[in-house]
Structures are given as C-alpha cells and as structure tokens.
Amino acid sequence: MSSMSREPIGVIGTGYVGLVTAAGFAELGSEVWCIDIDEPKIEGLRAGRVPIWEPGLEALLTRHRERLHFSTDLGDALEHARLLFVAVGTPPTYSGDADLSAVHAVVDAMPASDRHALVMKSTVPVGTGDSIRRAFEEQGKGGFSYVSCPEFLKEGSALKDFLEPDRVVVGDDGDWAGDAVVALYAPLEAELVRTDVRSAEMVKLASNAFLATKISFINEIANVCEETGADVVEVARGMGLDDRIGPKFLQAGIGFGGSCFPKDVAALKQLAGNSGYHFQLLNSVIEVNELQKRRVIAKLQKHLGSLVGKEIGLLGLAFKANTDDMREASSLVLSARLQAAGARVRAYDPVAEHEARKLIRGIVFGESALDVARGADAVVLVTEWPEFADLDLAEVASEMRGTLLVDGRNFFDPEAVVSAGLMYEGIGRALVRGAVPALEGD
Numbered sequence: 468m469s470s471m472s473r474e475p476i477g478v479i480g481t482g483y484v485g486l487v488t489a490a491g492f493a494e495l496g497s498e499v500w501c502i503d504i505d506e507p508k509i510e511g512l513r514a515g516r517v518p519i520w521e522p523g524l525e526a527l528l529t530r531h532r533e534r535l536h537f538s539t540d541l542g543d544a545l546e547h548a549r550l551l552f553v554a555v556g557t558p559p560t561y562s563g564d565a566d567l568s569a570v571h572a573v574v575d576a577m578p579a580s581d582r583h584a585l586v587m588k589s590t591v592p593v594g595t596g597d598s599i600r601r602a603f604e605e606q607g608k609g610g611f612s613y614v615s616c617p618e619f620l621k622e623g624s625a626l627k628d629f630l631e632p633d634r635v636v637v638g639d640d641g642d643w644a645g646d647a648v649v650a651l652y653a654p655l656e657a658e659l660v661r662t663d664v665r666s667a668e669m670v671k672l673a674s675n676a677f678l679a680t681k682i683s684f685i686n687e688i689a690n691v692c693e694e695t696g697a698d699v700v701e702v703a704r705g706m707g708l709d710d711r712i713g714p715k716f717l718q719a720g721i722g723f724g725g726s727c728f729p730k731d732v733a734a735l736k737q738l739a740g741n742s743g744y745h746f747q748l749l750n751s752v753i754e755v756n757e758l759q760k761r762r763v764i765a766k767l768q769k770h771l772g773s774l775v776g777k778e779i780g781l782l783g784l785a786f787k788a789n790t791d792d793m794r795e796a797s798s799l800v801l802s803a804r805l806q807a808a809g810a811r812v813r814a815y816d817p818v819a820e821h822e823a824r825k826l827i828r829g830i831v832f833g834e835s836a837l838d839v840a841r842g843a844d845a846v847v848l849v850t851e852w853p854e855f856a857d858l859d860l861a862e863v864a865s866e867m868r869g870t871l872l873v874d875g876r877n878f879f880d881p882e883a884v885v886s887a888g889l890m891y892e893g894i895g896r897a898l899v900r901g902a903v904p905a906l907e908g909d
C-alpha cells in the first residue's frame with residue numbers, strides 16, 4: 468500500500484508502547500502525531516533523542532522522521548488524525564487495581580467529535596471501555612468512538628512483535644473505527660481476533676496472567692528439583708517438547724518482573740475480587756514469584772553463612788535482557804534484601820545503569836562484569852545479557868575473593884563454571900561443586 472493511502476494516526480503517550488506503535492505504523496506508511504505531556508521528552512524526541520533503549524527503535528524513528536511529528540498539544544493529533552491510539556501508563560495502585568488516572572486525563576481532554584476514535588493500547592481492566600463510553604456520554608461527547616486494541620509486544624523484541632504479531636485483537640462495536648483499525652493492521656497479514664470490547668480487554672489480561680503462571684509453575688518445579696536431585700533445565704526441555712506445553716516461558720529463574728506481568732496479574736486478581744470472584748490460582752502465582760526473588764539470599768547464606776560484610780557482585784539489573792526497563796526488576800528486591808542482610812553490593816548492567824540509579828540506593832555501580840567480580844565473595848547472574856556469555860570465567864574467578872557463582876537464570880554452562888575454578892549454583896539444578904574445598908558450613 469502506498470504511503471499516500473495510509474490512514475494518519477495519533478499516538479498519545481510516547482513510552483515503550485507509544486514509540487513502538489508510532490515507529491511501526493510509520494514503517495507501514497502512516498503519518499503519526501505523537502503526543503505526550505512530558506515536555507522534555509517531546510523536546511528530546513524532536514531533537515532525535517530516544518528516551519528508551521529498545522533494539523532497532525532509534526533507527527526506525529530516524530528513518531521515518533519525516534512522517535513522525537512530536538508535540539505536547541493534543542490538538543495537533545486531533546487535527547490530522549481520526550484514530551488516537553492511547554499508550555499512557557496504567558501502573559498499579561496500592562490496592563492492586565490499575566491506576567487509570569492517565570487514561571481518564573486523556574478521555575477528559577477529548578473534545579466533542581463524531582469523527583474521532585480512541586483506540587486503547589494501554590492495558591486496562593475489563594469494563595474500562597464501557598466506563599469510558601459512559602464518560603463520553605456524560606461529557607456530551609457521545610459521538611466519540613472507542614476501540615480496544617491491546618498490545619502484546621515484548622520489550623527487547625518490540626519492533627519485531629509489532630511488525631510480526633502472533634495476532635491482532637480488535638474489540639469494538641462494529642462501527643467505522645473498528646474497521647479503520649483493522650485496515651491499518653491489514654498489511655501485517657496477522658491473525659485477526661475481532662471481538663467485543665470486554666473480551667478484547669480480557670484477552671490481554673488473561674494472556675499475561677497465563678504466562679506469569681507458566682513462569683511461577685516452572686519455578687516451583689525448580690524448587691522441587693532442588694529437593695529431589697532432578698535438573699529443571701532437563702525437565703523443562705522434556706516438558707517443552709510436548710506440543711501442548713511448548714518451550715517458551717519454561718525457564719526457571721529468580722522470578723518475573725517488568726512493567727507488565729506483576730501489575731497485570733495483580734490487576735486481574737483485583738478485577739476478579741471486585742466482581743466477587745476469588746482468583747485463587749493468581750494469589751499463588753504472585754506469592755511464588757515474590758518468594759522466588761528471595762531464594763538467592765538463602766543460596767548465598769548456605770555457602771557464605773552470614774552476609775554481614777560480604778561482597779556480592781550482581782551481573783545485570785534490568786528486569787530482562789535487551790531492555791533498560793527496571794520496573795519491578797528482581798534486582799530491586801535482591802539488592803535491597805542483600806543490603807538489609809549486611810552485604811556490600813556491586814552491580815553492573817550494560818544499559819540499565821541510568822534507570823537503576825533512580826531506583827537503587829546504597830550499591831556501587833561497576834564499569835564491567837569483571838569490575839563487579841573484583842574482590843567479591845560471590846557473584847550472582849541476575850539478567851541474562853548476551854554479553855555475559857562471552858565472559859572469561861577463569862578471569863572472573865581470578866578477580867574474586869570467593870568462589871561462588873549463583874546463576875539466577877540458569878544461563879551459564881555449569882561445567883564451564885566449574886572448570887574455571889568456581890562453584891556453581893543455579894536454580895533447580897543439582898549443585899555442581901568445583902575442585903575447590905567446600906566452605907565451612909556448606
């Protein structure tokens with residue numbers, strides 16, 4: 468389709484989802500008006516500075532800079548586009564409900580119009596679409612259309628996920644706006660799920676809750692493996708080859724984090740509770756995840772005894788590799804627990820240091836993995852950054868004061884770690900001892 472015939476769009480909120488949506492639709496040929504209330508962010512974007520680290524994003528935004536317009540004035544988007552994609556944050560509140568204040572601010576800012584539609588990309592509780600339509604009616608803006616179009620991108624591979632989605636979900640009332648959104652996505656030739664607004668909202672929450680459940684499940688299997696001498700990596704491989712199960716999200720580790728799973732699981736649990744249903748399974752998913760983040764402490768104590776005064780090096784801080792997102796990262800809990808137990812913490816992350824410095828106090832940021840290993844009693848692999856695969860483990864061993872490597876993501880080859888003269892302890896794997904004398908109390 469030529470760029471001339473593509474529908475122009477507005478994107479409200481220029482965070483991870485907003486910028487990827489903007490870059491993705493620009494790639495498909497649309498002019499995109501990007502709106503944010505954060506003036507420095509918009510200034511930066513105008514000057515070509517991308518506020519987040521996402522592979523390929525800067526290049527795509529640069530390639531399509533002619534089609535991308537950045538503004539703090541909603542009127543710019545309203546003037547040029549009928550479809551306004553909403554990608555503002557919906558963080559958790561203390562009650563576990565989603566905080567919809569940014570969404571409502573957008574709704575309230577809309578003028579009366581019968582030629583515009585809000586297209587909700589933000590993850591919202593089931594029923595939000597209905598309450599927005601009610602708000603539009605009450606505000607005399609009943610002509611405004613509404614479409615639910617949840618986003619399934621994964622940070623780290625967000626552009627690929629946008630351009631090659633497993634499915635596109637469009638929930639609407641069957642008016643022009645739903646058709647227009649479907650037409651926008653048509654070049655991607657993705658599987659389309661066209662449904663009602665409530666079901667579209669639930670697809671998103673249920674998908675994230677299911678994936679989180681899969682992670683907590685394999686983490687519990689890992690914990691039982693530790694008690695019984697099985698190796699969870701082998702177990703997961705054997706399970707994942709079953710077509711009905713699949714290998715994805717079966718990696719045991721130190722718990723899930725990020726800006727989506729923790730809050731979306733809590734929001735679904737809360738939504739169920741608010742509707743009178745006790746979602747028992749999700750309570751366990753959350754609890755298992757919280758406990759999993761702390762198991763590393765017990766592993767360290769098992770080998771080092773008291774952690775008071777011990778030097779612990781953390782490899783990676785971001786909630787997963789290929790992102791600088793630190794929201795709900797397991798490293799936040801880990802570094803706080805370590806410091807509370809009296810340990811001194813040094814950490815290195817290839818890209819997330821800037822974000823981490825805003826959230827983690829009292830630790831030293833190293834300049835490299837080796838820098839973090841220097842003088843450490845133990846090193847913990849927290850984030851599975853690909854560059855850590857190239858680490859010279861013998862050099863790591865020679866820099867350390869102690870010999871323990873806790874592999875929080877089952878990332879390293881245990882044999883290689885042991886050959887380098889270290890002791891290996893993964894998650895759900897039999898402890899592999901190196902050719903080093905066992906420590907006292909071990």
Ligand SMILES: NC(=O)c1ccc[n+]([C@@H]2O[C@H](COP(=O)([O-])OP(=O)(O)OC[C@H]3O[C@@H](n4cnc5c(N)ncnc54)[C@H](O)[C@@H]3O)[C@@H](O)[C@H]2O)c1
Binds near residue numbers: 505
């Ligand atoms: N990050 C992900 O991986 C991901 C994936 C799928 C869905 N989601 C959902 O998408 C939504 C956005 O997530 P994100 O990670 O992109 O958030 P984010 O925090 O990175 O970005 C949100 C942006 O919205 C802006 N904003 C807030 N209020 C505004 C307003 N009234 N008008 C204009 N801009 C406003 C903020 O300044 C910020 O730039 C959330 O609901 C999230 O759950 C996120």
